[in-house]
Amino acid sequence: MRLRRFGRRLAWLMAGAAIGTTVVLLVALLVPVPAELWQDSALLALPMVLGAVLVGGLLGLVPGVRELEVAAARAMLEVRSELVVPARPSPAHRLRDVLLVQCHLLLGLAAAAGLTMLLPYTAVTLAALGGAEIGPASVPRPDGPVGAVLLAAICLAALAVAVLASWPLGVLAARIAARLLGPTPGDRLALALDRVDREAERTRIARDLHDGIGHALTVVSIQAAAGGRVIDRDPVAAQEALTSIEHTAREALVELDQVLATLREDAAADDAASAGGARTEGASRRAAERADGTEPRTDGAPLPDLDALLAQHCRTGMELRTHLAPPLGLTALQSEHLTRIAAELLTNAQRHGGAGAVELELREGEDEAGERVVVLESRNPLPAPVGAGSAATDPAGPAPAPRVRRGGRGLPGLRERLDLWGGSLEAGPHEGRWRTRAVLPLLTERPRR
Amino acid sequence: MIPPADPAPVRVLLADDEPLVRQGMRMILEAEEDLVVVGEAADGASALDLARREHPDLVCMDVRMPGIDGIRATELVLRLPEAPKVLVVTTFENDGYVLEALLAGASGFLLKRASAAQMVQAVRTLAHGDSLLFPEEVRALLRPRARTADHTGEPLTPREQEVLAAVAQGASNAEIAADLVVGVETVRTHVAAVLRKLGARDRTQAAVIAYRTGLVDP
Numbered sequence: 001m002r003l004r005r006f007g008r009r010l011a012w013l014m015a016g017a018a019i020g021t022t023v024v025l026l027v028a029l030l031v032p033v034p035a036e037l038w039q040d041s042a043l044l045a046l047p048m049v050l051g052a053v054l055v056g057g058l059l060g061l062v063p064g065v066r067e068l069e070v071a072a073a074r075a076m077l078e079v080r081s082e083l084v085v086p087a088r089p090s091p092a093h094r095l096r097d098v099l100l101v102q103c104h105l106l107l108g109l110a111a112a113a114g115l116t117m118l119l120p121y122t123a124v125t126l127a128a129l130g131g132a133e134i135g136p137a138s139v140p141r142p143d144g145p146v147g148a149v150l151l152a153a154i155c156l157a158a159l160a161v162a163v164l165a166s167w168p169l170g171v172l173a174a175r176i177a178a179r180l181l182g183p184t185p186g187d188r189l190a191l192a193l194d195r196v197d198r199e200a201e202r203t204r205i206a207r208d209l210h211d212g213i214g215h216a217l218t219v220v221s222i223q224a225a226a227g228g229r230v231i232d233r234d235p236v237a238a239q240e241a242l243t244s245i246e247h248t249a250r251e252a253l254v255e256l257d258q259v260l261a262t263l264r265e266d267a268a269a270d271d272a273a274s275a276g277g278a279r280t281e282g283a284s285r286r287a288a289e290r291a292d293g294t295e296p297r298t299d300g301a302p303l304p305d306l307d308a309l310l311a312q313h314c315r316t317g318m319e320l321r322t323h324l325a326p327p328l329g330l331t332a333l334q335s336e337h338l339t340r341i342a343a344e345l346l347t348n349a350q351r352h353g354g355a356g357a358v359e360l361e362l363r364e365g366e367d368e369a370g371e372r373v374v375v376l377e378s379r380n381p382l383p384a385p386v387g388a389g390s391a392a393t394d395p396a397g398p399a400p401a402p403r404v405r406r407g408g409r410g411l412p413g414l415r416e417r418l419d420l421w422g423g424s425l426e427a428g429p430h431e432g433r434w435r436t437r438a439v440l441p442l443l444t445e446r447p448r449r
Numbered sequence: 450m451i452p453p454a455d456p457a458p459v460r461v462l463l464a465d466d467e468p469l470v471r472q473g474m475r476m477i478l479e480a481e482e483d484l485v486v487v488g489e490a491a492d493g494a495s496a497l498d499l500a501r502r503e504h505p506d507l508v509c510m511d512v513r514m515p516g517i518d519g520i521r522a523t524e525l526v527l528r529l530p531e532a533p534k535v536l537v538v539t540t541f542e543n544d545g546y547v548l549e550a551l552l553a554g555a556s557g558f559l560l561k562r563a564s565a566a567q568m569v570q571a572v573r574t575l576a577h578g579d580s581l582l583f584p585e586e587v588r589a590l591l592r593p594r595a596r597t598a599d600h601t602g603e604p605l606t607p608r609e610q611e612v613l614a615a616v617a618q619g620a621s622n623a624e625i626a627a628d629l630v631v632g633v634e635t636v637r638t639h640v641a642a643v644l645r646k647l648g649a650r651d652r653t654q655a656a657v658i659a660y661r662t663g664l665v666d667p
Contacts, residue, residue, distance in 0.1 A: 210540075214540050215540070218562065219473070221562050222470050222473035222474060225568070227476075228565065230476050248469065
């Protein structure tokens with residue numbers, strides 16, 4: 001086990017040595033050195049190698065090197081700690097890449113130096129001992145057999161030491177790689193922000209469950225208790241209680257469906273992020289999005305989340321007609337919000353609208369000032385009037401019909417969301433249908449020069 | 450269960466912003482001959498209004514209401530002359546509202562998931578005030594607030610101290626009398642003295658004050 005680890009780390013060092021040697025040779029060829037300096041090659045060798053390694057570190061700037069080094073650190077150095085492949089490398093990441101390549105070359109050359117110098121020397125000495133007439137005159141030739149055996153032993157011991165010296169070098173390499181490939185302070189911040197986001201989302205879901213499902217179950221339990229209490233004396237009242245229970249439970253199921261959909265979305269996002277072993281990657285990208293507020297969509301499929309949402313509503317039996325023309329270059333952040341707004345619009349239409357088709361339109365437009373905006377609009381049939389209740393004829397109005405849960409997100413929540421973007425919301429009857437229109441300034445990728 | 454000594458029905462005011470909850474509670478309470486619902490309020494402000502006009506014996510107060518919430522409404526209702534008792538009604542036991550309500554002066558609390566029988570029982574217990582509602586829960590809720598205040602009023606006699614401890618444990622006057630081997634009348638006098646010395650409006654508030662001042666360990 002240990003031997004295998006040693007072997008792998010030795011292989012990592014040898015890879016560094018191979019590239020390091022090439023770099024040193026290249027530098028030696030390319031740098032003009034005055035002939036007299038070559039006289040004392042020992043004096044020249046060390047600065048030459050160090051200079052070459054410094055230059056060779058620039059290899060760290062080659063795209064893909066970080067991925068390679070992360071893979072190598074995992075497979076060969078057996079680094080277990082968290083390693084980061086940033087979606088958008090920061091200067092800190094690049095500096096670390098350069099430092100790591102330099103360390104890789106240097107450690108590799110150091111390990112190789114011991115081996116390459118001692119291996120031939122040992123071989124020559126052993127051959128000379130065997131009586132072969134090779135090698136330089138400086139090879140010592142002991143007189144007696146005892147001396148010969150002693151010399152052979154010293155040679156082999158030196159070779160063993162040279163090999164074993166790679167052991168601490170390998171350990172050192174693993175430490176350095178873990179440090180340089182691990183999360184930077186910026187990555188840690190992004191991770192922390194990511195966790196805060198998740199926490200906030202969890203809190204929101206908990207609140208939704210409390211407000212929606214908890215409230216509905218309260219109504220159900222009290223109405224059931226009341227119905228049971230009066231069923232003998234007042235069957236009509238008991239019947240009404242049952243009707244309330246039925247309605248409330250049904251609404252709660254719709255709501256539960258939405259909460260579960262949110263949870264599934266989150267789980268899917270988590271899976272996507274953890275696939276490939278770079279959970280930090282998502283965090284880095286999110287931090288990058290936060291930094292400049294825009295993340296151009298490069299995948300050809302516009303608003304995949306919206307598609308899933310629409311499919312979901314169709315499955316629940318909604319007759320849905322869509323006219324979707326998402327503006328090109330919509331940012332991921334904004335498309336995510338558009339999807340959530342669409343979810344709210346469709347839910348309102350489903351909950352409060354009359355029977356019939358629901359239309360959803362997404363298009364680019366211009367506001368009064370001529371600025372580009374995104375328009376998301378839903379149109380649904382007006383509901384049949386319920387009794388004399390005026391609130392019930394307001395299919396998406398903020399004044400809830402009696403059986404609508406309180407404290408939910410609804411239109412006020414939607415307004416808040418739009419305010420955040422500097423957008424607006426209008427809702428009201430339009431050409432015999434109920435129209436809810438959300439307008440928000442278009443955010444696209446920044447023009448590139 | 451109906452105390453024969455109290456023929457006048459208990460007048461109850463319901464405050465909850467959900468009409469279906471109010472309507473359900475009304476059905477449950479009005480099915481009892483000794484209880485009558487005298488009004489319904491959808492928020493704290495109208496609860497206060499109705500309490501002032503209808504003089505209920507007891508208000509069933511939802512904690513989460515728009516505008517003036519149940520906690521604040523409890524405080525305001527309790528400042529009225531001849532204030533009714535407040536039974537705080539909440540969806541969840543552990544959301545902090547119950548403790549706040551008790552500190553605001555509520556005489557007891559009830560979970561909305563309670564059965565019809567428990568609901569009726571809670572209203573009767575509070576209205577007649579002869580024992581404490583959920584003594585164990587009150588004790589647990591007040592544990593983190595133990596000894597956060599000082600008792601500055603008239604000191605309690607050792608006997609009153611004993612009676613207070615029993616009250617906090619939820620014992621009725623008859624139980625305390627049997628325990629201390631004295632008459633129920635004597636216990637009633639002691640309890641009255643304890644409430645007066647603590648400035649408590651009822652047994653629940655006596656227990657709350659006892660725990661907070663360290664007169665009784667929660």
